[in-house]
Amino acid sequence: xxxxxxxxSLGLNALLRSCIxxxxxxxxxxxxxxxxxxxxxxxxxxYRKGEFGEHVDIMRLDEPRSFSIxxxxxxxxxxxxxxxxxxxxxxxxxDAITDILETMRETGAAICGARxxxxxxxxxxxxxxxxxxxxxxxxxxxxDPSATVSRAVRDYQVVTGAVLAARFxxxxxxxxxxxxxxxxxxxxxxxxxxxxxxYRVTCAQRVDSVHFESTTPGRFVRELGGRVIFEKxxxxxxxxxxxxxxxxx
Amino acid sequence: xxxxxxxxxxxxGGIKVGFQFCDLLSQLGVKIVVATPxxxxxxxxxSSVAVIPFERVxxxxxxxxxxxxxxxxxxxxxRELPGRLVFHCQGTDPLIEPVIxxxxxxxxxxxxxxxxxxxxKTGRDPVDVGISVSDCFQYEGEPKRDDVVAFMPRRGAAxxxxxxxxxxxxxxxxxxxQIEPDCAHTMKRAGxxxxxxxxxxxxxxxxxxxxAGCLVASVPVIGGMEYLVSDSNCLLGEPETLPAAIERLSxxxxxxxxxxxxxxxxxxxxxxxxxxxRRKLARSLQGPLGELLSWA
Amino acid sequence: MIEQITIVTHTRxxxxxxxxxxxxxxxxxARIVVDMASTDETRSIARQAxxxxxxxxxxxxxxxxxxxxxxxxxTEWTFVLDSDEHLADDAEEAVATILRQYGKAxxxxxIPRYNSIAGHVMRGSGxxxxxxxxxxxxxxxxxxxGHHRLPLVKGGDARLKLLEPxxxxxxxxxxxxxxxxxxxxQLRYARTDSYxxxxxxxxxxxxxxxxxxxxxxxxxxxxxxDLSAALATIMAWDRIxxxxxxxxxxxxxxxxxxxxxxxxxxxPPPKADPEEAVSKRDRKKPSGKLRAFSRWTGRGK
Numbered sequence: 098x099x100x101x102x103x104x105x106s107l108g109l110n111a112l113l114r115s116c117i118x119x120x121x122x123x124x125x126x127x128x129x130x131x132x133x134x135x136x137x138x139x140x141x142x143x144y145r146k147g148e149f150g151e152h153v154d155i156m157r158l159d160e161p162r163s164f165s166i167x168x169x170x171x172x173x174x175x176x177x178x179x180x181x182x183x184x185x186x187x188x189x190x191x192d193a194i195t196d197i198l199e200t201m202r203e204t205g206a207a208i209c210g211a212r213x214x215x216x217x218x219x220x221x222x223x224x225x226x227x228x229x230x231x232x233x234x235x236x237x238x239x240x241d242p243s244a245t246v247s248r249a250v251r252d253y254q255v256v257t258g259a260v261l262a263a264r265f266x267x268x269x270x271x272x273x274x275x276x277x278x279x280x281x282x283x284x285x286x287x288x289x290x291x292x293x294x295x296y297r298v299t300c301a302q303r304v305d306s307v308h309f310e311s312t313t314p315g316r317f318v319r320e321l322g323g324r325v326i327f328e329k330x331x332x333x334x335x336x337x338x339x340x341x342x343x344x345x346x
Numbered sequence: 347x348x349x350x351x352x353x354x355x356x357x358x359g360g361i362k363v364g365f366q367f368c369d370l371l372s373q374l375g376v377k378i379v380v381a382t383p384x385x386x387x388x389x390x391x392x393s394s395v396a397v398i399p400f401e402r403v404x405x406x407x408x409x410x411x412x413x414x415x416x417x418x419x420x421x422x423x424x425r426e427l428p429g430r431l432v433f434h435c436q437g438t439d440p441l442i443e444p445v446i447x448x449x450x451x452x453x454x455x456x457x458x459x460x461x462x463x464x465x466x467k468t469g470r471d472p473v474d475v476g477i478s479v480s481d482c483f484q485y486e487g488e489p490k491r492d493d494v495v496a497f498m499p500r501r502g503a504a505x506x507x508x509x510x511x512x513x514x515x516x517x518x519x520x521x522x523x524q525i526e527p528d529c530a531h532t533m534k535r536a537g538x539x540x541x542x543x544x545x546x547x548x549x550x551x552x553x554x555x556x557x558a559g560c561l562v563a564s565v566p567v568i569g570g571m572e573y574l575v576s577d578s579n580c581l582l583g584e585p586e587t588l589p590a591a592i593e594r595l596s597x598x599x600x601x602x603x604x605x606x607x608x609x610x611x612x613x614x615x616x617x618x619x620x621x622x623x624r625r626k627l628a629r630s631l632q633g634p635l636g637e638l639l640s641w642a
Numbered sequence: 643m644i645e646q647i648t649i650v651t652h653t654r655x656x657x658x659x660x661x662x663x664x665x666x667x668x669x670x671x672a673r674i675v676v677d678m679a680s681t682d683e684t685r686s687i688a689r690q691a692x693x694x695x696x697x698x699x700x701x702x703x704x705x706x707x708x709x710x711x712x713x714x715x716x717t718e719w720t721f722v723l724d725s726d727e728h729l730a731d732d733a734e735e736a737v738a739t740i741l742r743q744y745g746k747a748x749x750x751x752x753i754p755r756y757n758s759i760a761g762h763v764m765r766g767s768g769x770x771x772x773x774x775x776x777x778x779x780x781x782x783x784x785x786x787x788g789h790h791r792l793p794l795v796k797g798g799d800a801r802l803k804l805l806e807p808x809x810x811x812x813x814x815x816x817x818x819x820x821x822x823x824x825x826x827x828q829l830r831y832a833r834t835d836s837y838x839x840x841x842x843x844x845x846x847x848x849x850x851x852x853x854x855x856x857x858x859x860x861x862x863x864x865x866x867x868d869l870s871a872a873l874a875t876i877m878a879w880d881r882i883x884x885x886x887x888x889x890x891x892x893x894x895x896x897x898x899x900x901x902x903x904x905x906x907x908x909x910p911p912p913k914a915d916p917e918e919a920v921s922k923r924d925r926k927k928p929s930g931k932l933r934a935f936s937r938w939t940g941r942g943k
Contacts, residue, residue: 205375249897292396295377333386336393340527487903559906616851
């Protein structure tokens with residue numbers, strides 16, 4: 098089983114170094130043959146060859162591109178059995194990749210996310226629910242202590258792109274992330290399109306990886322454009338799998 | 347690939363049952379999506395199934411696929427498509443007879459009356475895929491009012507009106523065009539549920555009400571008689587006699603009887619949990635259901 | 643004397659209850675006491691009564707080891723009694739009649755049992771008649787592992803005769819002197835029972851369903867009064883406790899289904915707004931009454 102890991106990144110060299118260090122351990126434990134492609138998304142100070150290890154390819158983009166474009170370019174340049182998209186602010190648990198691969202194998206899911214916690218051990222992500230009545234994606238159990246959240250494997254419509262493993266044949270079938278999304282919601286859109294082909298989406302739950310979340314400057318403002326596209330495309334066209342947002346006591 | 351074709355997304359039990367069947371199959375690893383005429387998805391109940399427009403089915407379906415449907419009126423147009431046709435029976439009115447007469451159409455049943463009907467008509471054994479109650483209806487100890495009656499005025503409103511006249515001390519709460527979580531919210535707090543739709547096929551709302559801890563008072567239905575047992579887990583009566591029976595049972599001195607019917611109704615509903623239907627489908631996928639579906 | 647019967651009893655520190663059992667079974671051709679390392683007078687009581695005493699390892703669930711000793715009786719029939727059970731003083735005649743009537747056509751006899759709980763002999767609530775398959779042709783019954791599983795008769799239920807409760811032999815079981823003692827025992831059984839360790843087979847909803855079924859089965863106020871309600875609640879909660887023990891044994895990994903609440907209690911309606919109450923009652927009456935009430939509450943004009 099071969100894997101290509103794509104890490105889009107802008108600056109944050111030290112954090113990226115720690116991210117790759119944790120990734121290396123996780124890949125080694127999973128006994129997974131992997132290519133690692135870091136997309137230097139117009140860092141002001143370009144990443145140097147070998148800066149993160151000789152085994153890490155660096156794809157340099159001089160103009161800052163959207164997450165979709167950066168990830169697509171890297172993924173299609175290094176096709177493999179599985180493509181794993183990884184945020185530079187995620188420190189994978191040593192068994193995270195083993196967990197993802199096993200979960201994909203056990204469930205037959207074509208897309209699998211990872212269980213992520215904040216540094217204080219509360220859940221950052223363990224699957225995304227679509228609340229209603231407007232389709233409003235949100236991270237289920239976000240903020241709850243990880244110890245209180247079940248580790249049962251659950252079906253989801255969506256998982257976050259911060260750690261997203263997908264079968265490459267599916268990725269190709271869907272033409273990757275939709276590059277119309279300037280920033281955010283491309284992962285939601287990708288998963289929903291995969292669901293429309295009948296593929297299963299799930300999230301590995303056995304171990305917790307740490308996600309610092311949103312350390313890229315200016316993130317929240319940039320999400321708005323993606324939100325508009327997402328709503329226009331998906332309002333009334335995706336099912337609601339959570340009661341959150343409906344009228345209740 | 348498996349496509350489940352539905353005629354729309356309005357508030358109708360058959361739509362929900364179809365989606366929830368697809369949800370369970372998807373959780374069990376079956377590739378399945380729902381197709382609606384224009385690709386709109388329902389938002390009045392929770393589901394994780396993807397929805398596509400029917401045009402996409404027509405463009406993409408191949409002979410290796412399976413097309414499921416539950417509205418008999420869809421049969422003539424679906425018959426023209428390549429792929430295996432499977433009928434998910436949710437009612438046994440005469441319209442289904444040409445559908446089930448077609449030996450190439452696979453048959454699925456949700457309840458025993460429909461199962462027996464199809465078997466007797468065709469000589470074939472339909473695959474029993476069951477039916478279940480959404481988890482959101484399971485009673486969790488919400489404060490429940492013995493004097494509140496929930497009902498759906500969509501059909502049989504006159505019966506409800508008659509009951510109201512006879513029992514002015516009870517408060518009648520109409521559940522009309524409500525999304526599922528709101529419906530569950532109301533049922534879990536109501537002491538009674540009044541089912542007034544004569545000739546209803548299965549009457550899933552009454553079973554949902556049982557799961558919600560309601561004392562169910564119902565007119566006779568067709569498929570639902572498999573779970574409605576008069577004076578054991580519910581109050582059953584013809585439209586002419588049900589109001590008087592409710593009035594009697596609502597009187598002071600009948601508290602224990604009411605409590606008994608609620609408890610037994612809740613016990614009955616436990617047999618229709620979602621997880622039970624999931625286990626049934628998991629077993630059936632190893633056998634007859636697995637043979638009807640597409641694994642392409 | 644009924645020579646063709648051997649009584650088999652498992653004991654562990656049973657000096658309080660064993661004498662009554664022995665006194666009511668002296669007619670048996672042989673008696674075997676299988677003792678789990680008693681530290682009281684159990685063994686000497688048994689020996690003095692002429693029983694064969696066998697050593698057995700201490701186990702939580704005696705049903706799991708019963709089968710190991712069912713090969714000991716050399717008589718045609720075996721009669722298993724628990725150390726906290728006894729028979730009536732006319733048991734010898736009753737057993738002889740039973741063997742005469744049913745000994746050829748059946749291999750096992752289901753005997754109704756009186757269960758005394760907290761000083762009350764239960765007459766309903768699933769506690770009676772509580773048939774026990776204890777008298778059987780040697781070698782024709784096997785117990786299943788775990789607590790209180792039904793023993794299996796070789797040849798199936800067709801070879802089992804259930805005695806009519808009326809005017810027939812009974813086993814007398816006086817084990818729980820209080821509800822507290824009863825709860826303690828249930829918890830011990832729950833903690834020491836065997837559980838399926840396949841996580842895929844776990845469904846907490848099954849335990850909830852069993853709880854409701856158990857409550858409804860055990861609640862019989864007509865026959866056993868308030869005690870029935872107490873026991874029904876304890877037995878229902880026993881199912882829930884077992885589900886949680888099971889869940890913990892599985893590493894708390896599977897999801898727990900929705901919370902359990904039993905029984906359904908209704909709450910009184912909130913104090914009605916006086917105006918609303920009046921308007922509801924007097925919907926079709928002249929509004930003069932409503933205005934008068936409004937003057938009293940100070941509302942309206």
